[in-house]
Amino acid sequence: MRATDWKAQGAGLLISMSAAAGAAAQAPAAEAPSTEAPSTKAAAASPLPEQLQDFDAYVDAVRKQFEVPGIAVAIVKDGRVVLERGFGVREAGKPEPVDAHTLFAIASNTKAFTAASLSILADEGKLSLDDRVIDHLPWFRMADPYVTREMRLRDLLAHRSGLGLGAGDLLYWPGTDYSNEDVARRLAHVPLTGGFRGQYAYDNILYGVAQLVVEKASGQSYRDFLAERIFKPLGMDETRYNADALRGADKIASGHAKADFKDLQVAPRMTWSNVAGAGGLYSSVHDMGKWMRAQLDGGVYGRDGDKELRLFSAKRQREMWSVVTPMPIAEPLVPELAPVKPNFAGYGEGWQLTDYRGEKLVWHTGGWPGMVSRVTLVPAHKLGVVVLTNAELGGAFQAVTMRALDAYLGAPKTDWNAAYAAALAKSRGKADEDWAKHLKARDARSKPSLPLSGYAGAYRDPWYGDVFIEQAGSKLRLRFGRTKDLTGELSHWQHDTFIVRWDQRWLNADAFLNFALTPDGKVRELRMEAVSPLTDFSFDFQDLRLAPVAASEAKAGS
Secondary structure (H helix, E strand, O other), X not given: OEEOOEEOOOHHHHHOOOOOOOOOOOOOOOOOOXXXXXXXXXXXXXXXXXXXXXXXXXXXXXXHHHOXXXXXXXXXXXXXXEEEEEEEEOOOOOOOEOOOOOEEEOHHHHHHHHHHHHHHHHHOOOOOOOOEHHHHOOOXXXXXXXXXXXXXXXXXXXXXXXXOOOOOHHHOOOOOOOOHHHHHHHHHHOOEOOOXXXXXXXXXXXXXXXXXXXXXXXXXXXXXXXXXXXXXXXXXXXXXXXXXXXXXXXXXXXXXXXXXXXXXXXXXXXXXXHHHHHHOEEEOHHHHHHHHHHHHOOOEEEEXXXXXXXXXXXXXXXXXXXXXXXXXXXXXXXXXXXXXXXXXEEEOOOOEEEEEOOEEEEEEEEEEOOEEEEEEEEHHHOEXXXXXXXXXXXXXXXXXXXXXXXXXXXXXXXXXXXXXXXXXXXXXXXXXXXXXHHHHHOOOOOOOOOOHHHOOEEEXXXXXXXXXXXXXXXEEEEEEOOOOOOEEEEEEEEOOEEEEEXXXXXXXXXXXXXXXXXXXXXXXXXXXXXXXXXXXXXXXXXXXXXXXXXXXXXXXXX
């Protein structure tokens, strides 16, 4: 989702396939041997292309370059799993190795499962992707009445709603106590910053709405629907619905983030039941290989005599893999990444669509606290590659994916490890330049206009809810009412601007707070924005419009 979605697909970053899936790198991982677990004897016997003969050494070099404790990879070719392998360890400093059955959060790679769920129901005549959302959820509202009336189910999947990048993500990110329906209902107050169907802007929150549509049309919980209609038919026995469904016997990778972009920490394990349709699943490359095979076979997963067993129709798959929303194509961060710049780019239904060396790619990435991943399909070659990692740098999964694609597409052997490392270095350099500009513009001798008590109080945003600034002696602390991890201490920056430094340093999301005052010296409004451009876009602080409210009113509405 982070796409950190990432959560997600952040505009040009993913299109150029150039930078990190978040800002954090990881500390060096303890070494562990590669663990190969072919799913069939045929897979074990299948010769790998020449470029993959040194694949173990290559992936280990990628792990070292990007300081990733563990990586798992599966490759599907012509209906067979030809490689399933783990590299490194599940958690830095511990000996348990990653293998093909190790579970990772796949985050926004969940979106394709949500699109498939709607397709299954469409094939059964229980809905159409052209249905209006309000036909299924009569209470559904967007901030604009026209968008509310015209929003179709397909629009939920295609990132063209008029919401800004990551808008509303603070309703679930990095973990709130709102329910799935609470999140969806609060969309009515999330501002639309673009035209409806006018441009691409990645969001997560509408996939949570899509999840509710699946539940309404099927009469099942989303968890039960996935288990019965997708996981069971495909034999995806290792896939789990959110972290709270993980079992004691599961082999589970721990995510890793660098607090303050430098100090390694194990990121906490989270569950996002309030937006599970956008990014809640945990899976292994063993199970994801089964998912890729069904996708590459047009939705077919087996036969019963002469009858094909299908998840969804070929027609629905063509539509999922067709461009709904054109996407901007950014210039690569560094010249070394010029070969991956696509000629076209668009978003379908739960999938990103681009080209590489003349071949259509159907792919997606996923980002979660401490874990990022990529699933890539090349339909014309019946090729699928999944890379799961337990660190927050996308350069690692990009470098591994591109090596595998080149091997099967007959492309020249390229040092993608070095190319993505150069892109990472440049993105970090730009972040340093950005901070230097802030320092240069700062009037460090300025004083706040008010005593600290003048800034303390309860504040409310129409879509998020209540935020509290509390005075403790000579300090101010900020607390988001529905998000336990968003608690931190304020320090004065300049004039009526402060910086909040979160207690949970792995968040890497410190933010400026700017107070606007009335002519009488009272706080009229509080605005926020992330300090670093490396902060994940799901921290959409800039969309908050926080106004003071009476303490008694805030307590009732928190």
